[in-house]
Amino acid sequence: MSAKFKNILVTGGAGYVGSVLVPKLLKQDYHVKVIDWYIYGDDVLDSVKEDPRLTQVKGDIRDVDLLKKEIPGTDAIIHLACISNDPSYELNPGLGKSVNYDAFFPLVEIAKRQKVKRFIFASSSSVYGVKAEPNVTEELPLEPLTDYSKYKALCEEHLLKSQAPGFVALILRPATVCGYSPRLRLDLTVNILTNHAVNHRKITVFGGEQKRPNIHIEDITDLYIKSLRYEDEVIAGKIYNAGYENHSVSEIAQLVKKTLGIDVEIVFKPTDDNRSYHISSDKIEKELKFRPAHTIEDAVRDLKNAFAKGLIKDPMNNIRYYNIKTMQSLNIK
Template sequence: MENVLITGGAGYIGSLLTPMLLEQGYRVTIFDSFLFGAMPLLGFSRHPNLEIVKGDIRRPEAVQEAVRGQDWILHLAAIVGYPACAADPYLAVSTNVDGTRNVLTAMERGQKLIYASTGSTYGKVIGIATEETPIAPLTLYGRTKRDAEKLIRDSDVEHSILRFATVFGSAPRIRLDLLINDFVYQALHNRQIVLFEGHFRRTFLHSTDAAAVYPFTIKNFERMAGRIYNVGDSSMNFTKRQVALEIKKSIDFYLHEAEVGTDPDQRDYEVDYSRLKTLGFSAEVGLTEGIRELIKVLGVLHLPNLLRNA
């Protein structure tokens, strides 16, 4: 049985990924500081092959202890998104960059790393973003993820880097700062969406597909090692207006188009996913199905602002 360490395993993606790996027969250790509590783990905490460690990725000794004896390190722990990083830049850099350095330092020969990066590393792109497109992130969040990527690529650790699209959908730890989740929440609870940069092209991936790419990468690691992968699906590139209109098919709300804001990451481009697609990965959950699920879940969830990343 293979041992997998998931840093940030109690988070949005991690709380879906952990039970998926347990079901597939891996022994899983979650290493997390529990910024958002441990509730997301309660649905599967009884599993005999699950260990839970409360620890801080910024502490080298704690990381070293957690990494020891693992076969796979799935490194997800981070301060996620530009608002959260801008709110505490020191925390963002020490967690996202220094934390990654701690993981690399702790890793031993033979252990393999899969790193959760982001499309926010690209910055403003004209045309289609491929893995070869030069990255020029515009926000601190994007820069911390770029710097972590570089540390990994410059190391001699065996690795794959996954650059995720914007994830949406439900999870034991739900996030409401993500575009589609936020739109559905606003439509349900405020009966309006204020839409700016509606023509901006964005790229999305359902949360279960974001989790599913990890067992896929583990199984295909020999073919995927040493490379960067955009993680998403060409069928999931939409403008913000298209997303709002899709939600409107199911919820009656007022779509207020006004140029009152701007995306600091300036994400307005299509992303090419052929590198991952060629290996056999494609998203299973589409926009309509994911929105239908969110309406069910967010309709009965009225979360206090505290639980929002933004």
């Protein structure tokens, strides 16, 4: 693997995943441009804001003129920008579709026209829906249960159709991400449970037997960086699941409690929503030799340290940690 590209555009680079990814890219000497709304804080990339290799563009990926201005000179795009969970999407489905689907077409077209060589798309393991098969591999048909997932699947389809010599497309389907980030999300399974355990000493589990696949934020960001370096023929038009620890929510709650080593009450309540997700990540391990180096326990410990250091201000109430609450507070059209 060699460092093939220099200029990387990260859409949504000021989000949960982006704000860990961008400093890592800079550390590896990439030149990085971020296009983001910065709705979760203008400060999330402050640790690297003086880096001359970083360009921060506050803007909307639906703005075609902005894309035409900012994309030229880009070698590779990592496309993260998204209304990135079901509740935020459902809050305003028109907005969700315009960002998550409609904007994808001009983005891909301009990228291709401007000779961007590689396009890495953050899809989601939720595209499968709920499967009975023990191993949910990339070959299984997609049965998305929500519009958020449906449009991820449709973007995948469009990207694969758009692939051409010199324009290499790679699709990653990450599991639920966990761990600390300067733009933290406390609305993701492991992070929710850890927050409640640390700050409430009580975790409420609805149901419990539903499975959730997970991936540590350090691993998923390492994977995006590695994705810039694989040879074209290895990844062109490929789709990979990226998730390692399929656990039930009840197991995750126990794991959180054990890792924190504090007195935490776990309360079980019934739920109608018994959707259970699990994925196999054998293909990415076999073909790309990608193995995770971090565990759920690492994520819990990282969050515990961040709480202890006061890095997470008012975790139960601050809306910046909750996508749905931030989206509710804004009137984005």
